Amino acid sequence: MTYFFPENIFTKIIIGSLPVEFRKNVKFLPGSLIAPRLKEDQKSVGLIPTTDLIQHKELFVSHSFGISFEESLCNTYLYYFGNENKPKDLYLLGDISSLEVILSKIFFKEIYATDIEVHIVTDNLDLKGKNTLISGDVNFQEDAYKVGISLAEEMVELLSYPFVNYLLASVDGSLIDNFNKEIKGISSTVYSNVENNNFVQYLSSPAKEYVKDNISSFVCEFDDKDIEGTKQLLRLPYYHGVIHEIIEVKFV
Numbered sequence: 026m027t028y029f030f031p032e033n034i035f036t037k038i039i040i041g042s043l044p045v046e047f048r049k050n051v052k053f054l055p056g057s058l059i060a061p062r063l064k065e066d067q068k069s070v071g072l073i074p075t076t077d078l079i080q081h082k083e084l085f086v087s088h089s090f091g092i093s094f095e096e097s098l099c100n101t102y103l104y105y106f107g108n109e110n111k112p113k114d115l116y117l118l119g120d121i122s123s124l125e126v127i128l129s130k131i132f133f134k135e136i137y138a139t140d141i142e143v144h145i146v147t148d149n150l151d152l153k154g155k156n157t158l159i160s161g162d163v164n165f166q167e168d169a170y171k172v173g174i175s176l177a178e179e180m181v182e183l184l185s186y187p188f189v190n191y192l193l194a195s196v197d198g199s200l201i202d203n204f205n206k207e208i209k210g211i212s213s214t215v216y217s218n219v220e221n222n223n224f225v226q227y228l229s230s231p232a233k234e235y236v237k238d239n240i241s242s243f244v245c246e247f248d249d250k251d252i253e254g255t256k257q258l259l260r261l262p263y264y265h266g267v268i269h270e271i272i273e274v275k276f277v
Contacts, residue, residue, distance in 0.1 A: 026068055026200060027050050027051075027066055027068070028050055028051045028052070028070055029053075029054050029059045029062055029063065029066075029071030029072070030052070030054075030059075030071065031059065031120055032053040032120070032161075033100050033162050034100075034225050034228065035100055036053075036092070038215055038218065038243075039211070041218055041223070041225075042215045042218055043208065047207075055120055056120050056124075056191070057120075057121065057122040057123065060073045061081075063081075068197070068200070069200075070200050070201060070204055071193070071194060072091065072092065072192070072194075073192055074124035075191065075192050076123045076124045076259070077122065077124070078192070078194075079123065079262065079268055079272060083275075084195065084196060084275070085197070086192045086194050086201070086255075086274050086275060086276055086277065087192065087201050087204065087205055087277060088252060088276040089209070089247050090193045090204065090205060090208060090245060091191050091192045091247055092243075092245055093188060093190060093247065094175075094187065094190060094243060095243075095244065096177070096178060096239060098177070098235070098243055099177030099178070099188065100160055100161060101119075101125060101159065101160040101161075101164070102170050102173030102174060102175055102176065103129075103157070103174040104157045104158070104173050104174075106154060111137055112137060112139060112141060112156050113141065114142050114143075114155070114156065115133065115141045115142070115157070116146050116152055116155050116157045117129065118146050118148075118149055118152065118159045119159045119162075120160050121160055122160075124190070125160050125176075126143055126145075127262055127267060128180065130265075130267075131267075132176075134265060149163070159173070167229075168229055168232055170232070177190070184254060184257045187251050187254040188258070189251055189255045192255065198277045205277070209246075212244075212245060215243075215245060219237055219240045220237065224236075255274060259271070259272045
């Protein structure tokens, strides 16, 4: 069986905590490509951006494994320069999926009562002084996260539940069920590895300390709060008229 993961420090922390037989079958893909790939390879599971369920409702989803954030530590940060009362444009950089596009539009609608125009870009050469949302490890290069606004923190405040960034999904519910059983208790290994500096080595010392100090707010084994957080996040596009029906999640 193949495991498709987006490539970022959080998935690498998880992968480093998996049994060896799991690790050798992990393949990295951009987050936006994983749900379509699961349909092609029906003997696979993968971490998909939560809002990808809007277009892929038939996928089964793990009730006990994924990635959520409870505080400021996360994979996505907003760099807003605040020089406009009603900002018009937002530039999206990094591993961009439906989640970043949809939630950035909702965020600016909620906070600034404006319909933001999003632009997906492939480099940051011309982004100086522009409102930008970055997803992925670019946030931790040159410690950019220090001046960013955590998308997780904003979503937690908006939803009053954890921000569920990724869900483990598959077209085959039995594969999800087996995965749930195999990785039960992985959180203790994840937290232990981070506390002992046994995780990604390419971060700067301040970034590693930031991750270590806040790792308790990073969740990969779900409880009832994360399940409800998933449901509430998927209702936001409905409440804002992006979709016309509430998504019913097929939890396994």
